[in-house]
Amino acid sequence: MLDEHLFRRESGRIVTALSRIFGLDNIALAEDVAQDVFCRALEVWKLRGVPQNPSAWLMKAAKNRAIDLLRRERTASNCVPELGRLLTSEWTMVPTVNELFSAETIKDDQLRMMFTCCDPRLSEDAQVALTLYLLCGFTIGEIAGAFLSKNSRIEKRIERGKKLLASSKKLFDLADVELASRLSAVHRTLYLLFNEGYHGASRTAVMRTELCREAMRLAALLLENDLVASPPSYALCALMWLHAARLPARLDSRGNLVPLANQDRSRWDARLIERGNDFLDRSASGRELSEYHVEAAIASLHSSARDGGPDWERLLWLYDVLMKIRPSPVTALNRAIALAQKDGPERGIAAIRAIPASEQLASYPFLPAALGELELRAGRADRAREHFQAAAALARNPMERRFLESRAEAAIPV
């Protein structure tokens, strides 16, 4: 049976290798070739059956197609300057293309493509969209679906991104002086990608899982290259793996959202937790304490919690640290919830009320939901219900809505 993500995954590899050959100003050509290779593969496999190693088959087909095109063009004008000469001479062309399609080169080039997509001239949203499009093989429609955005809007965003890439002609060089700042942009993009999958707006659980999976695949690439396998890269991976471990327990058998405290811990993926903690150990070097370190430590604390819940005091301390490194209203909210666990609901409610109003929080369903939980714990069911109803009205997907409505119903006093 064919892995259903095969084409999506290979597309990123093929487009990357081909844009090395034809240049970033020829991405459209690379995309056409990739698309064509897929369509032909499907026609052949229909009758002949799926080959033993479909990825290798696709890469070989893409490579042959590239060689055909180079022979037909016989001109360096379509190639990147750095390779133009190697690609126009018959003597060097085939070995050069072979080298560009070797597993190691493709891995490095995917990494370079990731850094290329995270160009500071692009907005964070555009960086994420471009990464999904070029490296993860998502279609415009899929990206729009994942972010509940209009196709035309995503299309414009990607077109602009591609134009910008075209102006740089070649992939970002990891030896560049800008590496450090690009690396933090890459971290941010992968973090957003993962978060979108974990908490995002997309209607289908399948789509969200895929966003998480892609973020993890790309983040793991960072660890394979010494230049970018920095402590924050390890911390980012730790954070993703520890969260991903809880994915199977986030929904019950009927597809309803289960809050962390009520999750069946036996359904957490022990292997992912172990990897995550291992990444976290390795992230503990150097002098930089990134937000990913702190968030991973928080996730680790939750994953090792026993029945009484995590060590709230330590959790609160971690949220305080996170508020110093990267203050955000959502972090402030989580901090308030930890405070309520430690010092009681009234303190928690007061802390939530003290969070400065922001646009981000105004539409965040888990702010009223948290107030609902705390009011309920304080014995004020009527107020709790109002908060839950307000939260349900802000729900970003059917899962959230069902969950929040059920909380509102549960808050009806008997």
Next chain:
Amino acid sequence: MSEFVYLYRGGRRAESPAEGEKQMQRWVSWMQDLDAKGHLKERGQPLEGEGKVVRGKGRSVTDGPYPESKDIVGGFSLIEARDLAHAAELAGGCPIFDADGVVEVRPVMKM
């Protein structure tokens, strides 16, 4: 048992890899089913859409084979079945019909 050739004609190509993947999965399981029941003599080959047609005394060569894409043979397989009616019945499971294609069932001439 007699032999038959299935000629797969026309059929929309998938518009996206995801759709194509679904199409292909259906083909693969159909072929597997034929094979498991001992009807698949030869998987056959897919054919390119383009080609040349050589015709007439003057051996004139034109691009072809057909102007209408719905008539183009996209591939063939060799099938074993009891008789023509049986072969036609087996062809009924082909996923090409989901894409508005046609299976032409032709008996191989017996010696």
